Amino acid sequence: MSMKNYLAILLTMIFLGCSDSKEKPEPEPEDEGKDRKAMLTHIADNIIIPSYDNFQVKFDLMVTKSNAFAAKPDAATLTEFRAAWVDAYTAWQKVELFDFGPGEKHTIRNFFNIYPASEQGINASIADPNASMETPDSYPKQGFPALDYLINGIGATDAAIIAQYTTAPNAAAKLAYIKRVTERMDSILDKVTSEWKGAYKETFITKTGLDIGSSTSLLVNGYVLHYERYIRSGKFGIPSGAMLNGVPAPEKVEAFYKKDISLTLAKTAHQAYIAFFNGKSVRTDGTGPSLKTYLDALGAKDSSTGKSLTELLNAQFEASQTKLNALKPNLSEEVKTNNQAMKDTYNEMQKAVRMLKVDMTSAMSITITYTDNDGD
Amino acid sequence: MLAYFNKYSPAATLALFRVIFGIMLFLSICRFWAKGWIRDLYILPKFHFAFYGFEFIRPLGEWTYFLFGICAVAALMVALGVLYRFAAVMLFVSFTYIELIDKSTYLNHYYFVSMVSFMLIFLPAHASFSMDAYRNKRLLADQLPSWCIDSIRLLVCIIYFYAGLAKLNSDWLLHALPLKIWLPAKNDLPLIGSLFNYEWTPYFFSWAGCMYDLSIGFLLWNRKTRPLAFVSVIIFHLLTAILFPIGMFPYIMIVTAFIFFPGEFHQKVIDTISFALSLPIQFIRPKRSYIVSSITKPFLMAIFGLFFVFQITFPFRYLLYSDELFWTEEGYRFSWRVMLMEKAGYTQFTVTDASGKKQIVNNNDFLTRLQEKMMSTQPDMILQYAHMLRDHYAAAGFDSPQIYVDSYVALNGRMGKPMIDPAVDLARQTDSFQHKSWIIPFNDEIKGL
Structure with a gap:
């Protein structure tokens, strides 16, 4: 290289260096919304952890009421236990969607909310205090659905239910089983919340990539799966028979024995899902960095209409919400008498599933496989 | 032309390429094995998507490990030049x-490896610096016909150039897709990460990548531009290694680029290694030329001639199909189309029969996540899977089952839409090289090649 060329380059670099340092001190990232660390921090601090806290309060109260019932099973303690169970079950709908990180590691959902409950299995476990509570076939014998059966379904009337815990020959064993179920739930919940409040939160916030195993990828995969499998299929697709052989299964709704809260639970779960998408804080009324703001920052939109993907998704959530609002509180009864409305809800949710699974994950470039890929 | 085929070049070039290629392949197989992918990809899946016309290639179950073992040993034997021709055939x-x-x-770089190992079967890459030549002095040579080296160079040039041609389309150049989607995903990388938050970055990468692919073969071939070209090969491939999950490919391409260096360079490398190993000078510089016998020469010419006619024409077969290539993927594979699409899909299959039986299929009951992901965006795989479901449910008591699919596919940032006609019974459709009429037209245009 000639001296002249060398000098030219040197001068250019000096010039660029000067103008850089004087006129535009630090090139700011174009859009804060693309900062995944901020999103993960907000989600952990202002959504997940306070949601678990709220649930913990309701859950602890339920355990207290359950102990009171065990100490003195009568109409008053049963009513209080039931009310606390409804509150806790409802609060659970706001944390079930965190099916990633500690929740996924401890498969908390398997031990809290596999329904329909297995009456036969529960009765067998009452008889055998050493029955495993770990194996997959034990899932429908525990958690909220098992409690549902034990306090709402084990007798035809309240008096009959109370008799199961007072005069029945295995009354003590049944009370012991309720304790076993709540203690088990307590210990798993304890593991999950203590990890969120411990080292995992830091891991969650710092693994900002999008490859397999990174927080956003785990979060999105768990989040999408939750809508597809547990809101759409579990609450509507399976009971209505839209999924399987077209045969309705009214006994497969959530909270089957309590009867009148299945819609409330579904609505609560659906609202929590939407709130999570939009980054609604559980601590305050505001919102923060979320899947929505991230997608907006990426500029994800329908190129033919110019509408943003988040706008379309929120509209689709809204449409599902409308279908939910048209249902009566007892979904089991709806399956029997108004099943088309159940199927309509399922079909409406199916549209959101596609958008979440395909449009959202694709726009975010979420990796779902771990093998080499050359993008074809 | 005739004069060209009588030209000779240092045998060291091909010998060193053989060594590097063999070692890289051996390492790739070890990596694949160590990651547990043999089990995940070839043993655990209940169903495999055979290539059309290659249905006789069956999965081998636990014997797949044996197959990989053969492949690894063959790669090492090629590197060392032991029983070279046999090893090259085994490797291929x-x-x-x-x-x-x-x-x-399917990955394009696996296809590349297959094609190179096919060529190696016929090339005298063991004439120099090999165990075979060490034992058999009649084989030993330090010069061999130039076309033997140039044929590998030509394949590498075709690959890059065709990969570049494939980028000459409106999505890549005008909309910077799919890089606009992929790059922000890397904005948390140290140093360069924040670059990916800027609007212009994917455009710059798209255009630079396209120009790189189109020109790099020529720049490597030309003596004057070679040093700079090689530096850009290293930068380009290291960058792709950082940004994308493409495994060994970047490193294989970097070392492959050595083949463009002059024979004296390779001779020097071999000299240095041989000196370190105290190999005799007669082995390093036998002062002999490798002669292709006049009987085999016409065969070789024919094979390589046909090979290159195939390589040059086959990627253009997509022109025979009417609809958008990226949508139908008819004629997409084996054409050096890499990193061109962000495509995601969702498929839900329904099985019914005349008696009114109906079942919605859970794909995870039959496919791995990778298989489901690939199947959901590629019509030929959707059909294969539908046929598998047909046979499965026929055996499970459905009376000549009908298979319908609700599909939803998003391509390069467009909103998803149905790809397969939901009213068509896929159980009755047959696969062929004909256009699949049950693919719903793309109804959009990606201009260009």
């Missing part, structure tokens, strides 16, 4: 067999 056959077991594992 075992590697290609593995790649043909399941479409969902």
Whole structure:
């Protein structure tokens, strides 16, 4: 290289260096919304952890009421236990969607909310205090659905239910089983919340990539799966028979024995899902960095209409919400008498599933496989 | 032309390429094995997506490990030049067999490896610096016909150039897709990460990548531009290694680029290694030329001639199909189309029969996540899977089952839409090289090649 060329380059670099340092001190990232660390921090601090806290309060109260019932099973303690169970079950709908990180590691959902409950299995476990509570076939014998059966379904009337815990020959064993179920739930919940409040939160916030195993990828995969499998299929697709052989299964709704809260639970779960998408804080009324703001920052939109993907998704959530609002509180009864409305809800949710699974994950470039890929 | 085929070049070039290629392949197989992918990709899946016309390639169950073992040993033997021709055949056959077991594992760089190992079968890459030549002095040579080296160079040039041609389309150049989607995903990388938050970055990468692909072969071939070209090869491939999950490919391409260096360079490398190993000078510089016998020469010419006619024409077969290539993927594979699409899909299959039985299929009952992901965006795999479901449910008591699919596919940032006609019974459709009429037209245009 000639001296002249060398000098030219040197001068250019000096010039660029000067103008850089004087006129535009630090090139700011174009859009804060693309900062995944901020999103993960907000989600952990202002959504997940306070949601678990709220649930913990309701859950602890339920355990207290359950102990009171065990100490003195009568109409008053049963009513209080039931009310606390409804509150806790409802609060659970706001944390079930965190099916990633500690929740996924401890498969908390398997031990809290596999329904329909297995009456036969529960009765067998009452008889055998050493029955495993770990194996997959034990899932429908525990958690909220098992409690549902034990306090709402084990007798035809309240008096009959109370008799199961007072005069029945295995009354003590049944009370012991309720304790076993709540203690088990307590210990798993304890593991999950203590990890969120411990080292995992830091891991969650710092693994900002999008490859397999990174927080956003785990979060999105768990989040999408939750809508597809547990809101759409579990609450509507399976009971209505839209999924399987077209045969309705009214006994497969959530909270089957309590009867009148299945819609409330579904609505609560659906609202929590939407709130999570939009980054609604559980601590305050505001919102923060979320899947929505991230997608907006990426500029994800329908190129033919110019509408943003988040706008379309929120509209689709809204449409599902409308279908939910048209249902009566007892979904089991709806399956029997108004099943088309159940199927309509399922079909409406199916549209959101596609958008979440395909449009959202694709726009975010979420990796779902771990093998080499050359993008074809 | 005739004069060209009588030209000779240092045998060291091809010998060193053989060594590097063999070692890289051996390492690739070890890596694949260590990651547990043999089990995940070839043993655990209940169903495999055979290539059309290659249905006789069957998965081997636990014997797949044996197959990989053969492939690894063959790669090492090629590197060392032990029983070279036999080893090259084993390498080509075992590697290609593995790649043909399941479409969902298709990668262009595996195809590249298959094609190079095919060429190596016929090339005298063992004439220099090999165990064979060490033992058999009649084989030993330090010069061999130039076309033997140039044929590998030509293949590498075709690959880059065609990869560049494939980028000459409106999505890549005008909309910077799919890089606009992929790059922000890397904005948390140290140093360069924040670059990916800027609007212009994917455009810059798209255009630079396209120009790189189109020109790099020529720049490597030309003596004057070679040093700079090689530096850009290293930068380009290291960057792709950082940004994308493409495994060994970047490193294979970097070392492959050595083949463009002059023979004296390779001779020097071999001299240095031989000196360190105290190999005799007669072995390093035998002062002999490798002569292709006049009987085999016409065969070789014919094979390589046909090979290159195939390489040049086959990627253009997509022109025979009417609808958008990226949407139908008819004529997409084996054409050096890399990193061109962000495509995601969702498929839900319904099985019914005349008696009114109906079942919605959970794809995870039959496919791995990778298989489901690949199947959901590729019509030929959707059909294969539908046929598998047909046979499965026929055996499970459905009376000549009908298979329908609700599909939803998003391509390069467009909103998803149905790809397969939901009213068509896929159980009755047959696969062929004809256009699949049950693919719903793309109704959009991606201009260009």
